[in-house]
Amino acid sequence: MKSSKTTELMVGMFIAAGTAALFVLAMRVSNLSSFDTGDTYRLTARFENIGGLKVRSAVTVGGVRVGRVSAIDYDIRHFQAVVTMDVENKYMGFPDDTAASIYTAGLLGEQYVSLEPGGSEELLKNGSQIELTQSALVLEKLVSKFLFDKAAEGGEKKGDQQGDKQ
């Protein structure tokens, strides 16, 4: 073994390098900046269909992330999905006719809740419920509707042609 001074120096450098690497992983690689534990207030919204929304999905206004989805539940009496959102306190003060919609980031991306402020004088408070909601777009439904319409159209055309022949 080397002299104990060199050993201590190298071990110190090793520990410093390891800690620095952890620090790099935390600061440079992960989303530390969006990990604020600031105070939040709670909003709920009811949707017919939430698609692939998950707990911790983003809540945005005009593309800016203002909070996260904190809970998703299903109301068996009204047959609606209840989405609870925690919005940061500095974004307090949306009008009470704000609309909530579920959108998809990109074609195959994650789903998120988008809020669109309305023009009402009354403001949303902690625990308020957003009344205007728009469900998630389910791709399969859209495709099947499109195919169904096309098929119906095609059927009509065929019927017309047959009518002509006769």
Place this chain on the structure above:
Amino acid sequence: MLEWIRKLGRSGIGQFQKLGRANLFLLNTLVGFPGLLRRPGLVVAQLWSVGVLSLMIILVSGLFVGMVLGLQGYNTLVDFGAEESLGVAVALSIVRELGPVVTALLFAGRAGSALSAEIGLMKATEQLSGMEMMAVDPIHRVIAPRFLAGFISMPLLAAIFSAVGIYGGYFVGVGLLGVDDGAYWSQMQAKVDLYDDVFNGVIKSLVFGWVVTWIAVFEGYDAVPTSEGVSRATTRTVVYSAFAVLGLDFVLTALMFGD
């Protein structure tokens, strides 16, 4: 037939006895930890041989694993026009899986086998018995500092591996293949979560460090005190460590990421 069943029973009892010895041994080692506070020099010396000397292989492997991930990830992602997501792909696979697992396997090969051989040889040359004769507990004096050093080194090595790997991916992806510099980092920062990904990776490396070091020092201490016994103990250390790391990795992954 009866003989065969008896053999099975004997090997079963033997395995359980070994497991019991290993646990008592671990308990005894943990009891020795407070005594190390008075002799930090013992731990520093072990950190040198377990941690610092493993640094080279970890750095080189991390760099090349990251570079290979960058290359392969780019070739796959470019087909979908999603090469901007290269940073996410590299960072998640390294931070969550490859960092802790590959580091643990290399650590078992580089440091674990050395620990086993050293302790086994100490036993074979009766240095451990000599200590006992002098009323020095060899578990407190020899095993505890090695165990602590392994447990401290492993997460640090895994963190270094991960950081170097991500820069390796950056070097290949951005430097050689022309992925956008900003996209590499910003997509990574958007998708990699501090708690879910980075901290869980650190927890994994802590668990692996604990298990690999435990296996290494126990196999050395439990070795048959002959040359053949030491060689077998060293082999067993590497093999059992690999089994334990890969098996535990599945369990931990299922617990952490299996929503």
